[in-house]
Amino acid sequence: MPKTRVVVTDAQVEAARMIVDHDEATGRKTSEAIRKIAAAVPQVANGAAGQGK
């Protein structure tokens, strides 16, 4: 079975990281899915230079 690829935006990665940071600060458990999104490294798309991080 082919591996499922989920494409997320850098904004969603940023949101996931904020949630992870908050959960760590408050001692809550973050869902595995959000952790996976937070761990993704945004790849700069062609023509996206200068669009932010």
Place this chain on the structure above:
Amino acid sequence: MTTLPTWAVWVLSFGSPILTAAVALVGQRIGRRGTQELESRSKREEVMRSLRWAAELAVSDDVRKARLGNRELSALQNSKLLSPAEEDFIYAALDAALDVPVYAIEQAGGDVEVVATTDVSATGEVLLPSEDEGRPQEANG
């Protein structure tokens, strides 16, 4: 001719202006407190408006708006203008922004590769089965 005792003269001479000044001071304090409450309420309404605006941006399909929303939410969180209970609205908005990919990841089980892109045309809703699994992976999974 009517004469007043000396103490009454003193009371009338100094007591009356002192009483007037005290009343004015109390009135001014009450007025100032009212102004402060009004200002505080107005600031609070403005913060809540900003929170609503930032939350709407954060869940936008437009990546640039979503980035702005995240940063506004982060700024609001750092501003200490929100109570801890209100800070939950920030995380509710961030959670909502991740609904689609989180659902997709949960549906896929453990066998999933998360690819993040800065492409402004990406909506965060793209799901592509990988056709060439043997190829080295570019992003985290």
